[in-house]
Amino acid sequence: MARRKKVYEGKAKILYEGPEPGTLIQYFKDDEPTAAAASVNVAPISAASEGKGVLNNRLSEFFMTGLNGIGVPTHFIRRLNMREQLVRMAEIIPLEVVVRNFAAGGISHRLGIPEGMALPRPIVEYYFKDEKLGTPMVSEEHIIAFGWANQQDLDDMVALALRVNDFLSGVMLGVGVRLMDFRLEMGRIWEGDFMRLILADEITPDSMRLWDLRQPERADGSVPDPGPLGDVYAELARRIGVLPSNVTHPAKPSLIN
Template sequence: MARRKKVYEGKAKILYEGPEPGTLIQYYKDDGRAGATPPQAAVEGKGVLNNRLSEFFMSGLNSIGVPTHFIRRLNMREQLVRMAEIVPLEVVVRNFAAGELSTRLGIPEGTALPRPIVEYYFKDEKLGDPMVAEEHIIAFGWASQQDLDDIVALALRVNDFLSGVMMGIGIRLADFRLEVGRIWEGDFMRLIVADEISPDSCRLWDTRGTEAPDREGVTREPGPLADVYTELARRLGVLPSNVTHTTKPTLIN
């Protein structure tokens, strides 16, 4: 068997050249979440679960007309995906105040936001992925105004889909991050959801067995699922029967 050519390796995934032009093989590792501070140790079986979970969400988005890079799952750790030019931004959609937003604006964690808020962060680990405004993005040529309008529309459609799926299994989607890619179809360029959608990129709160929200709509004691990878896969029905976890990973900050 010929040795595959590695295209890129990150904290949680490896990309290899695909079997057909314009495709890549995306391999999910067990390593801790990319960008975690402090760095997280590997979680046995996490790559298998994230592969299945991302397949579930990406397939669901494709089925409702939201374009993604996902083509099909190849095995327990690998997917065939479309090659895309990645926009150098992390797109974060927030439904509830939590983490960095609560710290920055002094809003109590768990507060429902008046509407979903879309934020942009420049993808550069050496700089700590700083938050940027639309003016920075346009001035430095990372995306055009039309791109940003399309990115917001794409992100909000993903948010509607994910929020509905999560609420149906007793989980509140506080916030999540997306990566967006450009693909060319002839002379036409379109934006698609790239990378992955998994617990590595979401903040999830369990609504089962917690106190009821108070009259202002704020959960009194919001908290992450104890073992979010396993529990989410179990509730969605995508958990392989031979995978168990002995550690409890934390979520996006």
């Protein structure tokens, strides 16, 4: 078998040249993302988790397929096998777009908002993708001034992020999970003479903070407040139906800062 050309390798994924021009093969590894690779994470988790890449491949396929089905453009074409999917090549915008629905992590620390409190509306934040700098939070003024995106790009990114938020929030709520916050990456593709913004990278628990709404009753009959979803990869896969209910998995989530 011919050796494939590696285009990029990160902590959680490898990108190879695709079989056709303008395509890539995205391979999901078992390694956990580090704080350097995804600086909106609270802390690095150093140990690899066996099978996490398989679950993330199936979960990202589920979410990307659902988004494609409602008209949200993504880079996802199809899943190839247990760990790989075929995606469209895009010019990645060097920003992480974070959508927050409830206070948790960094926004609670910065603004003194109690964790778990519903925000008045979904809040969209931008982080500049530079691992050496720790992916710092930036404003629209920074983005436009340094040419990472223009105002039309930003308007389209916000609109796209909020559509993704509506879809993901509904899916999660339907399986007893609260979508606290999540991050996205976006890219540009050219269709003839026109540039189009699409959702890229992945949608997996590596880039989400999820709280469990299905808490067991206490001995006194009361139900505790929601907390982080345990064993998040396998549990989420079971709830949305991409993993049999008798399979267990020990992996823990990485949380958005």
